Amino acid sequence: MSSAPPDADDLRERVRSFLSDHDPSGMERLAFLRARFDAGLAWVHYPPGLGGLGAPRALQPVVDAEFAAAGAPRNDPERNGIGLGMAAPTILAYGTEEQKKRFLRPLWTGEEIWCQLFSEPGAGSDLAALGTRAVRDDDHWVVNGQKVWTSMAHEARWAILVTRTDPDVPKHRGMTYFVCDMTAPGVEVRPLRQITGEAEFNEVFLTDVRIPDEHRLGEVGEGWRVATTTLMNERVAIGGNAVPREGGMIGVVAGLWRDRPELRTPGLHDTLLRLWVEAEAARLTGERLRQQLAAGAPGPEGSAAKLAFARLNQEISGLELELLGEDGLRYDDWTMRRPTEVDFTRRSPGYRYLRAKGNSIEGGTSEILRNIIAERVLGLPGEIRVDKDVAWKDLPK
Numbered sequence: 001m002s003s004a005p006p007d008a009d010d011l012r013e014r015v016r017s018f019l020s021d022h023d024p025s026g027m028e029r030l031a032f033l034r035a036r037f038d039a040g041l042a043w044v045h046y047p048p049g050l051g052g053l054g055a056p057r058a059l060q061p062v063v064d065a066e067f068a069a070a071g072a073p074r075n076d077p078e079r080n081g082i083g084l085g086m087a088a089p090t091i092l093a094y095g096t097e098e099q100k101k102r103f104l105r106p107l108w109t110g111e112e113i114w115c116q117l118f119s120e121p122g123a124g125s126d127l128a129a130l131g132t133r134a135v136r137d138d139d140h141w142v143v144n145g146q147k148v149w150t151s152m153a154h155e156a157r158w159a160i161l162v163t164r165t166d167p168d169v170p171k172h173r174g175m176t177y178f179v180c181d182m183t184a185p186g187v188e189v190r191p192l193r194q195i196t197g198e199a200e201f202n203e204v205f206l207t208d209v210r211i212p213d214e215h216r217l218g219e220v221g222e223g224w225r226v227a228t229t230t231l232m233n234e235r236v237a238i239g240g241n242a243v244p245r246e247g248g249m250i251g252v253v254a255g256l257w258r259d260r261p262e263l264r265t266p267g268l269h270d271t272l273l274r275l276w277v278e279a280e281a282a283r284l285t286g287e288r289l290r291q292q293l294a295a296g297a298p299g300p301e302g303s304a305a306k307l308a309f310a311r312l313n314q315e316i317s318g319l320e321l322e323l324l325g326e327d328g329l330r331y332d333d334w335t336m337r338r339p340t341e342v343d344f345t346r347r348s349p350g351y352r353y354l355r356a357k358g359n360s361i362e363g364g365t366s367e368i369l370r371n372i373i374a375e376r377v378l379g380l381p382g383e384i385r386v387d388k389d390v391a392w393k394d395l396p397k
Contacts, residue, residue: 005055006044008062014053015041015066024072033075033109036067042075042108046092050104058290075110078341082151082234083107083114087160089233094177094218094226103158103179115156116234117147117180117204118227122397124149125368127162127231128171128224129395132206134163134178141165141178141216143186143209149362153189153202154338156182161211162227165220167393174392175223179215186210195354197334200342232302234363243283249316249352250279252345256323263323275316282308303369304377310359310366313344317353324349 006014018039024032036042037051044060046052077084084107091103106112123130132145143163153159159180166174180187186209191199218226246254257264257272286305321328331350344352360366374380387395 006053006059007055008059011041011044011053011055011059011062012066014039015063019066019070019072024070029073030109030111032073034105036072037105037108041067043088046104050092050100051108075108076341078343079152079155080107080110080113082116082156082160083112083158086116086230086234087114087158090160090177090217090226090230091179093229096214098214099179099217107158112157113152113155115150115153115159115182115204116230117150117153117159117161117206118230119149120146121148125365127227128175129392130162130164130175131397132161132163133167134165134176134211136165136213137210139213140210141176141213143178143180143206143211145206147204147206148201149192150189150202150204151200151342151362152340153182153204154191154199155340158182159204160217160230162223164392165223168391169221170389171387171392171395172224173221175227176220177217177223177226178211179217180206180209180211181215184209184211191336191338193336195357196351197331197336199336199338231364234306243286245280245283246276247283248279249313249320249344249356250276252352253316253320253323256320260323263325268319268323271319271322275312275319278308279312279316282312303364303372306363307366307369307373310356313356313359317349317356320349321353328353 018036018041022032022035027035040048040051040053041063042051044053044055044063045057047054075084088104088107091099091107095103103112107114117132118127118130120130120132130145132143132147134141134143141163143161145163147161150159159182161178161180163176163178164174165176168174182189186207188205188207190203190205192201192203193199194201253272254276282305285308289302289305328349330348332348342355344355347355364372371383375382
């Protein structure tokens with residue numbers, strides 16, 4: 001048998017053969033998803049034994065389309081975006097074989113939800129300034145600190161966590177990266193109510209939380225390098241998702257324009273056309289980015305995709321309210337609740353407008369992303385930094 005990676009036809013045949021032995025209408029959902037993972041048909045570009053077949057990343061839609069046509073259950077990626085888009089590629093890049101086997105399967109099936117313990121009250125845009133401490137205690141680490149803006153921490157079983165393990169070296173060199181058990185003693189999750197009325201974000205307090213050294217990702221002191229991998233994948237996950245033409249927010253507003261001709265004005269027509277073209281350009285750019293990813297790791301280009309995503313979401317949701325006039329000012333539900341997913345397209349215009357405000361903050365602020373694009377994509381001179389060689393403990397707090 002050839003050792004070459006499968007092509008599109010090979011993958012279609014594999015899926016059809018799998019479905020002939022695993023009828024989705026006659027199997028329990030979780031059993032079906034586990035079997036799909038074990039067959040290498042979860043994320044096909046991952047290695048064999050870890051949910052994949054070593055196939056090109058660009059062929060994933062081929063597999064997904066075959067399963068969708070058969071009515072197969074999904075793994076509900078909306079519930080576990082951080083796990084699928086950020087934790088999994090980081091574990092694949094830096095995890096031990098034992099870590100990969102332990103975490104990737106229940107992550108993909110959705111049995112275990114993940115969150116991201118990165119930002120802190122004093123370390124948001126400047127993540128390397130974080131102060132959550134991890135101190136070695138034999139084969140464990142004892143962690144104390146506070147994290148903030150933690151999406152879905154109230155649902156999460158595991159977290160990717162960056163800590164300060166050496167305060168005596170410059171801030172980028174004294175960090176270490178862990179997988180944290182969110183059910184461990186000392187982990188406290190508190191809701192942060194947002195402008196939408198909901199609390200998908202949280203504060204997380206870590207008090208003498210014990211993490212085994214076997215849950216460390218990467219070497220001690222290499223946390224910044226590992227975290228950079230996560231952040232690059234995060235920006236691609238947020239801004240570079242595959243969508244069809246008129247997918248996402250622009251499809252919602254274009255549909256409103258077609259269905260409600262009495263709302264149209266020449267000025268709003270010009271705005272809609274401009275945003276439609278920009279959304280399509282962003283979609284095609286995202287497709288090009290995904291093709292580049294198939295050949296290697298994500299780079300700083302993902303920052304541009306995420307920056308465009310945030311701006312377009314905010315402008316398009318604003319246009320929707322303009323079209324609706326006073327109807328757009330009505331809000332459906334201010335009930336304080338802790339959602340299990342974030343869904344723009346199936347919510348009200350008011351929710352979309354308010355929730356889109358967070359897009360320019362989460363996953364890296366738009367200001368920081370512009371700096372990354374300027375320095376790492378355009379090659380412009382970097383900002384002057386006076387803290388580059390200063391030990392973290394000596395920095396102003």
